[in-house]
Amino acid sequence: MTSKKNPDAENDDLGVLDDAASVDTTALGVLGQTAQVTVTLPGGSDDDDDLGEDSVLDGEFSGEIVEGVIESAHEDDTDVEAENSASGDENAETAEVVVESIAIVTAAAPSASKSSAPKSSAPKSGASVSSAAASAPAPKEAAAPVTTPKEHPAEVTLASKRLGDQLGQSSRETADLLTADRLLDPSQVSKPEPEGAWSHLLYTVSGRRINIGDGKRARARKALSTRIASPLTGGARFVPVLSRKGGVGKTTITALLGMALADARDDRVIAVDANPDRGTLADRIVRTHGKSVRDLVRIHDEVKGYHDISAIVARDSTRLDVLASDADPRIAEAFSDEDYRNVADVAAHYYSLVLTDTGTGIVHSVMSATLDLADQIVIVSGLSVDEARLASETLTWLETNGYEAQARAAIIVLNQSTPGSPLVRLNELEAHFRTRARHVVRMPYDPQIAGGGAIVFGGLQPETRQAARELAAVLVEGLRVSAA
Structure with missing residues (x-):
């Protein structure tokens, strides 16, 4: 295969592969942005530097950095989607972190790698597919790889506290609050024997099973007693x-x-x-x-x-x-x-x-x-x-x-x-x-x-x-x- 370099490729900072050139840089689309990454191709010969069309289509770059990025993106896909569904604003922030991280990796790469490796030619179709594959991962997938997995906040245990635990001794209940009306279950407390002629007769005839309560006069008498007994x-x-x-x-x-x-x-x-x-x-x-x-x-x-x-x-x-x-x-x-x-x-x-x-x-x-x-x-x-x-x-x-x-x-x-x-x-x-x-x-x-x-x-x-x-x-x- 005869390879020749596109005259415009040297001046193209975006490193886009065309039909007649193979360069050592490519672009990754991250959340609508483009970051330039320096990729060192393995091998030292022209034969080893050629990328097969199948590997390009499958998205399997031999570059260690890009391979790690793509693999991490697939591994953390579930976590990233959960985080992005919780807050839409986190996507933009993550994208910025990814761009900065990639830029750091680029700076750390040997400057000589850009000129040491021979550039091999690739078919136009392969270059197009390579460029698409590099920018194909969705923003959500590309956001996760270079960021450490986000730790989920610790679960907050909600426990109700008595007012006394917060205010101290002043709100503690005293013994006089333990009244019969508060503690006794009405369904478990038997009614007293009713007063009144008809009420008492029905109660007696039914074998003490039917208790309709006091008669009208008995109720009036007890109500009057309650009025007299009102505390002063x-x-x-x-x-x-x-x-x-x-x-x-x-x-x-x-x-x-x-x-x-x-x-x-x-x-x-x-x-x-x-x-x-x-x-x-x-x-x-x-x-x-x-x-x-x-x-x-x-x-x-x-x-x-x-x-x-x-x-x-x-x-x-x-x-x-x-x-x-x-x-x-x-x-x-x-x-x-x-x-x-x-x-x-x-x-x-x-x-x-x-x-x-x-x-x-x-x-x-x-x-x-x-x-x-x-x-x-x-x-x-x-x-x-x-x-x-x-x-x-x-x-x-x-x-x-x-x-x-x-x-x-x-x-x-x-x-x-x-x-x-x-x-x-x-x-x-x-x-x-x-x-x-x-x-x-x-x-x-x-x-x-x-x-x-x-x-x-x-x-x-x-x-x-x-x-x-x-x-x-x-x-x-x-x-x-x-x-x-």
Whole structure:
């Protein structure tokens, strides 16, 4: 085969092979760019330098550098495609690295290799195929060979952390958060025995397999108990029960209110008889001893715990504690404003609710301290014209003597102490007091109360118990509103 050099080949920096020339440089197309690579052909003779047409078509160059580039491209084809699919911008950056790497290899090659090896001729078709084969690898294939395999970033393990692990001790849960509602599975907890005639009958007949829940009345009763048992934040709350006229049932209302509260609540409730005229509050419960408020006044500086008070107070079946007044009126008269404050100070340490039976009138010696400490006021009115007027005048006196807020938040109890229908129209009486106070509650007549003996809360008529519980619920709600 006769070979001759193309006159333009020496001046062609791109080293493109034509039909009559064979040079030692060729071009690799990388991502749309052309890089010049110096290739040293093996052998020292003309016979060895000839490249067969088959080897050119197969793309098997004997040059070690080009062969390594092409083989590496095929080996890393999968990795390069994955990387290029993740980010299109990496292709251009990789191309630049490839061009720079090839340029470095070119510079490192012996400068004499370009002129030492004889140039052999090749057919035009072979040169065309050789040039195409050199630029044939896709940009993705050519990008990978000269770059070290890209290390995949370490997998990030996402683990949820409790807030306490980040903030320290301040967010750690306390034991009171382990409630039954949170921990117990409702499907595994059996319902309590239902209350109500039909509900209980169905529960019994079905062999305790069908439990439709409480009846309507039972649900209403439990809802009312929940209202009464609502927690009261802060210290003790003082609630005086006032009346301008004797015989309207002030002491009875104090006892009923205290029993309803103590029966539904878990905290302690005490009723203090501060009547300077021989009060009868302790007579409305079963007394077990003759201790009185005077005994507490005497030891108020020596009280170390609740056991000291429990030896003085009387307690009924609802857990209501009652601090009786002195039986001797002459001694009771000595019960002063300062004495009441001492008693109130001791009671505030051991009770959440302190009810005070203030006796008749609002200007006696104890009334000033009672009103100063009052969080809520209860005013009792009888069902007659003069009794209603006195109750309304009590509100007026409070408004004009610095207790306007307590007067507007007061609870008016319309107590019926005699049997039969009252002579006054209750609707009109109730409408009047609703314009002056926050709540009005009716207390019906009850034979047990009218008898004047000890009151057994469970033995009262259902209507009386319901009215007392409504009064207790309204009181607790009023105290919660005032504390907000």
